[in-house]
Amino acid sequence: MKVRVKVPATSANLGPGFDVAGLAVTLYNTFVFELIDEGIEITGCPKQFCNEENMTYQAFVEGAKQCGLKFNGLRIECKGEVPYTRGLGSSSTCIVAGIVGAYAFKDKYNDRQEILELATQIEGHPDNVAPAIFGGLTVSVMAEDHVTTLNIPVKHDYRFVAFIPPFSLSTAKSRSVLPQAIPRADAITNVSHLALMVASLINGYDEGLKLGFKDRLHQPYRGGLIEGYHEIMKVLEKDDCVLGAYLSGAGPTIMAVIKAEDTKGVVRLKDELGDLIKDWKVEKLELDMRGYTCDYE
Ligand code: HSE
Secondary structure, three states: OEEEEEEEEEEEOOOOOOEEEEEEEEEEEEEEEEEEEEEEEEOOOHHHHHHOHHHHHHHHHHHHHHHOOEEEEEEEEEEEEOOOOOOOOOHHHHHHHHHHHHOOOOOOOOHHHHHHHHHHHHHHOOOHHHHHHOOOEEEEEEEEEEEEEEEEOOOEEEEEEEEEEEOOOOHHHHHHOOOOOHHHHHHHHHHHHHHHHOOOOOOOOOHHHHHHHOOOOOOOHHHHOOHHHHHHHHHHOOOOOOEEEOOOOOOEEEEEEEEEOOOHHHHHHHHHHHHHOOOOOOEOEEEOOOEEEEEEE
8 A cells, every 4th residue: 555645835934924824835745655564765856865864754753653653664755846945845745744644554644733743843843834734824833832723714815926046045044044032123013014914814905915924033134145135025025016025934935925816927027026036936826725635545
């Protein structure tokens, strides 16, 4: 028996919701798991990851411990669309897939809350793994080793335009530039922006999004790590049809939110940004509403 797990890419933080908010998008990594007599066989990813250090394998081991699965050997086939170290949750796809894969061999792949708790422990924060598990746009709170995740019912239909640079930025490096403390005024601004963004999404108040997606907690510090960041954000800010723009996860991908009916949005934005995004990939994505899926082959 083989277990096939498909996990969506995610875009975390959404500006002011650092380590709290995230959304799943229509770009996927797929993993096929098979129990074998012995050893580890991993295909479909760079050679340096085809060993015991592989994140999906390690998550499978943790998942197996948690759900009581005994196994001697494991084969994993990976097939990916989600770019690596670009701020689109590729590591979360590996962690979630590994746990779900192990749970599936115990017929428990739909134990989403338990899977969320373990995935958050492994990742360290819930904002990517939560939407990868539940789909849609989520907010999560970690308290006393327990994670509470809720979906935000988004009233309007949006598209998420991901500007993906040709260079990578590790989460560790991107977190290393963040200060230990921030001014109270910045904290208040961020709380108000997150509240405005969430309330605007629920109520369909598009006018609240441009301000709501603005951040003072991490983006000002991280922007300097990304060539062209400030100039690109300035162009996106000026475009009246861009409802909001933010650094996706730890970066370096920059995300612009537009309305579904803005069908020429991508062409227009590419034109406005010109050489600033030379060699960058641009993907127009939708919200994924399901989170991971799992089936048996
Ligand atoms: N909230 C995380 C960060 C997401 O911004 O560092 C990336 O893992």
